[in-house]
Amino acid sequence: MFKMSPVMEEIASHPARFKVVVAGRRFGKTYLSLMWLLMGYLRENERRWIILPTYKQGKLVAFPVLKKLTQQSPIVKTNQTELKFTINGCEIAIKGAEDSSKLRGSHLDRVVLDEYAYMKPRVWEEVIYPMMTTNPNSQALFIGTPDGFSNGFYDLFLRGQGQDSDWKSWQFNTVDGGWVSKEELARAKRNMDERIFKQEFMASFETAQNRVAYNFDRMKHIVSEKEVSATKFVGMDFNVSKMMAVLCCEYSDGTIHYYDEICLHNSNTEEMAKTLKDLHPDVAVIYPDPAGHARSTTSNRSDHVILREHGYSVRAKRKHPSHIDRINALNRKLLDANGKISMTINPKCKELIKDLEQCVRDLKSGGIAKQDLERTHALDACSYLIEYRWPVTVSRAFTKQW
Ligand SMILES: Nc1ncnc2c1ncn2[C@@H]1O[C@H](COP(=O)(O)OP(=O)(O)O)[C@@H](O)[C@H]1O
């Protein structure tokens, strides 16, 4: 059931005490980690841990695999609640990094930090490393898919590329692992935004530019001379201070062009519906903020009801899409993994262009930062539409399990 690939052999047999493996999603990182954790003679009082970003991930992802691996030993004792196995007096346990105070202990002989980019660097520096100093032969494996430069993973990777013989690092893409075919990868590439594809499958450290529309490039996306096609619709965001509508047309090849925008200050949905009708009587379909089906910005009728009363066809999901889903869908439309641009903007759309250039991501959640009250409304309006019509769906083989 468990196979050792040549790549795994190379990593496992390397003499460095601290190994860093940067690899794409579904490379086989967790399997490799668990097999490495159990390798060699298991001595009494030895302690070997695999740490995942959260206890829950450990329970869902690592426990079933580790259980299968350890059941090959007739003398294993299993403690399911503590996610712990004992073989020959050697403790093999699964831990979550979210509460690092729970990780403190006397000694540790072998440790894996799986999905390391999603852990705080202090888990290693302040908690785990001190536990390893009692045994000079203790070993650590840092493994994971990259997530930008700002977490400690990139620094450890560089360390493994340097002259220190205690440290060694490797970088592999998903296909190198041997569990995902090139065809499957090509399919993912077509369906994903380029930066995310590079990060998740090519295991590359991508600049976390921190901009929501990180694929937006005014040189490429702002186009003035473009004929407006007959297929037209509107994206809309409701706010009292700044009511936004962006007008979009679609061409037969599936590309879209934002050809105009309406921005109303201290207004309401009623006035927006009327203004839209006056300025653009040929548009009948609106993709608004999904939250507007239940609430109203200024009236006792919901925003969606008001739009319908003005004869508009309102298209919105019942469930509010996550910021991340919207960001992914928007960026894929701006530039997909194959370098195709599927969205352009008329220079008239000043609010939209400002948002595409200036809206930034919230550092903690990765969502859209909402501090600046002037910003994000045009970006919201344009991305509700895109997320509804062109959502980013990732093949089930690639859904994040951890
Ligand atoms: N050594 C292995 N032996 C057998 N199957 C493996 C092995 N490594 C990976 N796989 C298969 O590939 C899938 C992904 O492996 P996993 O370790 O969860 O990837 P990652 O942690 O890199 O996302 C596993 O569910 C399993 O089906």
Ligand SMILES: [Mg+2]
């Ligand atoms: Mg994994």
